[in-house]
Amino acid sequence: MPVYEHTYRNYEGVFRHRFRWWIVVEQEFRVLARLRIFKFLVLLSSIQVLLRLVQIVAYDTIVQDPNHPMAAVLSRLEGITVKSSTFFDFINFQTPVMFIILLYAGAGMICNDFRNNLMEIYFSKPLRWHDYLLGKAATLILLGLSVTALPALLLIAEHVILLPSWELAREAVDMASASLLFSLVLVVPTALAVLACSSLLPGQNYAAITLFMLIIANSSMAGLLSQSLRARSYLGLSYPLAVMRLGQDFFGIRPAIFDMAWHWPFLLLAVTALICLLIVARRVRRAEIPA
Amino acid sequence: MALIEIDDLTVSYGGEPALNGVSLRIDEGALGLLGPNGAGKSTLIKTILGFLRPASGSVKVFDLPLPKSALLVRQRVGYMPERESTSPKISAVSFLTYCGRLFGMSMVDAMERTHEVLNYVGLGESRYRNMETYSTGMLQRVKLAQALIHDPKLLFLDEPTNGLDPDGRIEMLELIREIASQRGVTVILSSHLLPDVQHVCDRVAMLAKGRILSQGSIESLTGALERQYEVRVRDNDAAYAALLDGAGCVQRRMAPSDTLLVRVPAEMKEDAFFELARAAGTQVRHFRPARRSLETAFMEALGKETSDAGV
Numbered sequence: 001m002p003v004y005e006h007t008y009r010n011y012e013g014v015f016r017h018r019f020r021w022w023i024v025v026e027q028e029f030r031v032l033a034r035l036r037i038f039k040f041l042v043l044l045s046s047i048q049v050l051l052r053l054v055q056i057v058a059y060d061t062i063v064q065d066p067n068h069p070m071a072a073v074l075s076r077l078e079g080i081t082v083k084s085s086t087f088f089d090f091i092n093f094q095t096p097v098m099f100i101i102l103l104y105a106g107a108g109m110i111c112n113d114f115r116n117n118l119m120e121i122y123f124s125k126p127l128r129w130h131d132y133l134l135g136k137a138a139t140l141i142l143l144g145l146s147v148t149a150l151p152a153l154l155l156i157a158e159h160v161i162l163l164p165s166w167e168l169a170r171e172a173v174d175m176a177s178a179s180l181l182f183s184l185v186l187v188v189p190t191a192l193a194v195l196a197c198s199s200l201l202p203g204q205n206y207a208a209i210t211l212f213m214l215i216i217a218n219s220s221m222a223g224l225l226s227q228s229l230r231a232r233s234y235l236g237l238s239y240p241l242a243v244m245r246l247g248q249d250f251f252g253i254r255p256a257i258f259d260m261a262w263h264w265p266f267l268l269l270a271v272t273a274l275i276c277l278l279i280v281a282r283r284v285r286r287a288e289i290p291a
Numbered sequence: 292m293a294l295i296e297i298d299d300l301t302v303s304y305g306g307e308p309a310l311n312g313v314s315l316r317i318d319e320g321a322l323g324l325l326g327p328n329g330a331g332k333s334t335l336i337k338t339i340l341g342f343l344r345p346a347s348g349s350v351k352v353f354d355l356p357l358p359k360s361a362l363l364v365r366q367r368v369g370y371m372p373e374r375e376s377t378s379p380k381i382s383a384v385s386f387l388t389y390c391g392r393l394f395g396m397s398m399v400d401a402m403e404r405t406h407e408v409l410n411y412v413g414l415g416e417s418r419y420r421n422m423e424t425y426s427t428g429m430l431q432r433v434k435l436a437q438a439l440i441h442d443p444k445l446l447f448l449d450e451p452t453n454g455l456d457p458d459g460r461i462e463m464l465e466l467i468r469e470i471a472s473q474r475g476v477t478v479i480l481s482s483h484l485l486p487d488v489q490h491v492c493d494r495v496a497m498l499a500k501g502r503i504l505s506q507g508s509i510e511s512l513t514g515a516l517e518r519q520y521e522v523r524v525r526d527n528d529a530a531y532a533a534l535l536d537g538a539g540c541v542q543r544r545m546a547p548s549d550t551l552l553v554r555v556p557a558e559m560k561e562d563a564f565f566e567l568a569r570a571a572g573t574q575v576r577h578f579r580p581a582r583r584s585l586e587t588a589f590m591e592a593l594g595k596e597t598s599d600a601g602v
Contacts, residue, residue, distance in 0.1 A: 009407060010442050011396075011400075011404060011441060011442035013396060013397070013400040013404075014395075015366065015394055015395030015396060015441070016395045016397070017395045020393065020395075023389070023392045023393055026392075027389045027392070030381075030385065031380060031381055031385075034380070034381070035380075116376060116377050116378060116379065117372065117374040117375060117376040117377075118376055118377075118378060120370075120372040120374070120376065121370075121372060121376050121390070121434075121437060122393065123342065123365075124340055124365060124368075124369075124370035124372070124438075125365055125390065125393040125394055126362045126363075126365045126366045126393070126394065126395065127393050128362070288342065289342060289343075289344065
């Protein structure tokens, strides 16, 4: 009998309770994969990956080969050289699309469940609030890393494969860890901020606009402070610039706009992430245990 | 062993008691939780599910203490909430599969079970459509299906007929009655609609202002009224009523039917009804000892008068 014609029977299968949060992640990805705009955004994020792919192939196989007829032409092109900062630039340029993807995927993640009265249904099942929260956060973090760290690591791997040497392999390990760290400081606080806005506001549009405005307000405030106090280091209070500053530190790039010890931007991001986590944890916990 | 044992339970919202010293034993079968809005029915269900922490007293479900064993309890119970719930961007199949997965089913089991349950609740091919296109009745069916997905032994239904049209309401009640009577599932139905409870349940617990006012089987709560009968005659009912008056009976018409509710004097026998009908030139078409309605029992428990409280 086809499965869609079965009728009610007593369930005789087994229940396995491992990694309930992962079931939330799977479901979120399943829902997102059905959305056209999401697919478009993922495609958009892959444009730079393709360009970098071509750049690395060109640099490693043509520029590095002195006998190649195109080597002289290509080596004159600015930015063709593949070095540590190439991967920093790659992740940095991915930031806007990563931000849009996280906003699109995450702004409705919690508020829609509240609005559609799904919390009661979810928490009447053997699902705890922390599994729910971890599932939602993990979805956004994995999504963010999949357009930043993952392609960066693949590009580094491609670079090492095309130009194999012990020296480059050692350098690649540093570049890979820097890419991962930069992506994490970029993605984790952003994902938590998106979830915090989603848990506090009644709709996904409100959540997305609010977060966007908060970031603009934060950057403007940092700019104003820096101008009025005539100290460029205050630019480190800007969330995007703080992330960039940390990224430069991970990749060993000399800061161009302002110089500030790494621990200040790190503290700013850590405090932001912690506050967002507390907000979202409190809201979700109260959905499971209101009193 | 009772499925649910509640002992002197008090639950408060910000110091205001929503349940006040509730004690209740719930055995297998179908139990109706009756009470006006704000009586504490939903609070009681949420406490049994472990959502709310009791200020005092104890709750045990399947002999498991709450809220300590809330997860184990939730694994074995199904809950259909009162408010309309939907996941608009996905189909009922996808939503129910997810619910099954949350219970710990494998993907294959959850998918198979989803189709079984959706067939059972009567959601046909529309199961593949996004839920944003569903009517209220369809959403109620999905809510019921998600509560049944893991084959629970205990099912909580909070106002399951909310927002349904008369046909939909009857279908839903029939479905619930079938679950309670043939699937071996203990059903706890919370409603302020007395006919719904009477249709499905064999026992009721009446709540008001956070207290249990009365509990027992519907049979015992709606016991026979002493020396009172329902009687309906074919025609000439005015003449018949006059003869009943003459025989010392007190009577009134039961709204909205043409049936009379008659209290007879102590010495009057039941045969007299038929003799008086013959004398009035009519025939008795309906005759039975009058019983209290559930509404009467409920209103009496609330300490209120009703139009149906006998004569």
